[in-house]
Amino acid sequence: MNITMIGTGYVGLVTGTCLAESGNDVTCVDIDQAKIDRLRKGDIPIYEPGLTELVLYNTKAGRLKFTTKAAEAVPGAKCVFIAVGTPQREDGSANLDGLWKVVDTLAPLLPEGVIVVIKSTVPVGTNRAVAQRLHRMTGRPIDVASNPEFLKEGCAIDDFAKPDRVVVGVERQEVGEVLHDLYKPFLRTENPFLTMGLESAEMTKYVANCLLATKISFINEMANLCERLHADINDVRRGIGHDQRIGFAFLFPGVGYGGSCFPKDVRALVDAAAHHNLDTKILKAVDEVNNNQKHVLFEKIRAHFDGRLAQRTIAIWGLSFKPRTDDIREAPALVLIDSLLDAGATVRVHDPVSLPNVRQIYGDRLTYCEKQYDALEGAEALAIVTEWNEFRNVNFELMHRTMKQPVIFDGRNVYDPVRMRAQGFAYSGVGLPVAKAAVS
Numbered sequence: 001m002n003i004t005m006i007g008t009g010y011v012g013l014v015t016g017t018c019l020a021e022s023g024n025d026v027t028c029v030d031i032d033q034a035k036i037d038r039l040r041k042g043d044i045p046i047y048e049p050g051l052t053e054l055v056l057y058n059t060k061a062g063r064l065k066f067t068t069k070a071a072e073a074v075p076g077a078k079c080v081f082i083a084v085g086t087p088q089r090e091d092g093s094a095n096l097d098g099l100w101k102v103v104d105t106l107a108p109l110l111p112e113g114v115i116v117v118i119k120s121t122v123p124v125g126t127n128r129a130v131a132q133r134l135h136r137m138t139g140r141p142i143d144v145a146s147n148p149e150f151l152k153e154g155c156a157i158d159d160f161a162k163p164d165r166v167v168v169g170v171e172r173q174e175v176g177e178v179l180h181d182l183y184k185p186f187l188r189t190e191n192p193f194l195t196m197g198l199e200s201a202e203m204t205k206y207v208a209n210c211l212l213a214t215k216i217s218f219i220n221e222m223a224n225l226c227e228r229l230h231a232d233i234n235d236v237r238r239g240i241g242h243d244q245r246i247g248f249a250f251l252f253p254g255v256g257y258g259g260s261c262f263p264k265d266v267r268a269l270v271d272a273a274a275h276h277n278l279d280t281k282i283l284k285a286v287d288e289v290n291n292n293q294k295h296v297l298f299e300k301i302r303a304h305f306d307g308r309l310a311q312r313t314i315a316i317w318g319l320s321f322k323p324r325t326d327d328i329r330e331a332p333a334l335v336l337i338d339s340l341l342d343a344g345a346t347v348r349v350h351d352p353v354s355l356p357n358v359r360q361i362y363g364d365r366l367t368y369c370e371k372q373y374d375a376l377e378g379a380e381a382l383a384i385v386t387e388w389n390e391f392r393n394v395n396f397e398l399m400h401r402t403m404k405q406p407v408i409f410d411g412r413n414v415y416d417p418v419r420m421r422a423q424g425f426a427y428s429g430v431g432l433p434v435a436k437a438a439v440s
């Protein structure tokens with residue numbers, strides 16, 4: 001099938017590449033000339049495990065192309081996917097300016113029988129509005145399908161290639177059948193291809209993200225309470241997780257969720273509900289709890305130093321919003337960095353892949369360390385904000401020797417508090433009883 005992918009970011013590039021890998025001819029379009037130039041040279045602009053190999057392989061095979069010109073790609077396409085960003089406006093609503101620009105560009109280029117597939121996360125009603133606008137602009141009905149994406153950055157290739165389910169919203173059964181053919185290679189283990197109405201598909205994406213965000217804020221609130229009540233959230237997690245109605249997934253306490261999806265999608269649904277006179281109390285609380293959680297580590301560090309952070313050197317390990325990605329959008333680490341800098345601290349940071357993105361924001365206000373132990377030099381405390389695997393089995397002896405004071409604030413509960421204390425570290429995790437975990 002000839003496919004055009006409009007928007008070559010995290011979702012568009014992964015989707016386009018995986019569709020090429022299954023034999024389709026895919027042209028990825030982006031307005032960012034620098035990004036397209038890099039992709040044409042085989043230089044992948046984002047970090048996503050396994051993506052580089054697949055892009056190179058399919059480019060070489062001639063199935064994957066990159067251009068800035070929609071007019072080169074759209075007229076021959078059977079499916080035109082839209083995967084442009086739908087960021088948050090200041091009032092919390094989804095900003096669809098990019099999407100509408102794409103729709104207006106596409107209208108004069110769309111061939112007969114094409115299906116426009118919206119992969120971007122868009123407010124309920126957007127797919128129908130796009131279909132109406134395209135009808136008005138072209139003078140003929142155009143099939144528009146909603147196909148929300150559920151991939152997770154860091155394992156996006158695997159998620160796309162082996163999805164738990166594929167959801168499509170369609171108006172005509174025939175459109176669903178074309179998309180089913182396209183997705184069949186990825187559903188060989190009988191995971192379901194679910195067709196539904198446009199609005200239900202759009203809503204499914206928001207409900208999924210909002211429920212996952214709710215689980216995170218819930219367990220973070222419980223973790224904070226555990227600290228006050230001398231309970232251990234790790235024990236509590238074990239105590240609840242074996243209940244099959246509850247399970248273990250997404251119930252890890254930490255420093256709050258970030259990324260380009262959960263924060264904005266929760267707020268967009270709150271905004272959509274408000275427009276229909278519905279007060280989404282749970283979702284507002286999920287957002288508020290999360291915003292507060294991003295300050296928890298800083299408050300602990302400040303308390304440890306009796307509020308005096310000026311001239312102190314603090315190291316941070318892990319800056320991306322989660323491991324295995326270079327994405328720092330709404331990352332909790334940025335909130336911590338801002339607070340530390342405001343308090344006058346010197347901040348030394350390490351992350352396996354996202355240092356260049358962080359440098360774009362902070363310039364020379366931070367010390368960037370390519371090696372994790374370099375970040376510890378002269379540090380009076382280490383804050384772990386993202387649980388990259390390489391932080392799990394570390395050389396504690398070297399850490400102890402390198403740091404000015406062996407103090408760790410672990411925002412992801414990577415280490416065992418008892419072992420850390422035995423190694424001579426003052427250690428504080430999230431949701432651990434004060435007696436066991438307090439920095440002393």
Ligand SMILES: NC(=O)c1ccc[n+]([C@@H]2O[C@H](COP(=O)([O-])OP(=O)(O)OC[C@H]3O[C@@H](n4cnc5c(N)ncnc54)[C@H](O)[C@@H]3O)[C@@H](O)[C@H]2O)c1
Pocket residue numbers: 006007008009010011012029030031032035083084085086098101102119120121122149150151152153260261
């Ligand atoms: N990132 C994720 O993990 C994820 C997961 C599921 C769904 N989503 C949703 O998918 C959508 C895309 O997210 P993303 O993270 O890939 O965004 P992104 O910012 O990484 O990529 C968007 C791309 O679209 C390009 N673009 C913008 N306007 C364009 C235009 N007029 N023509 C062509 N290209 C244009 C940008 O240059 C950019 O490269 C969003 O709606 C997001 O909510 C993201």
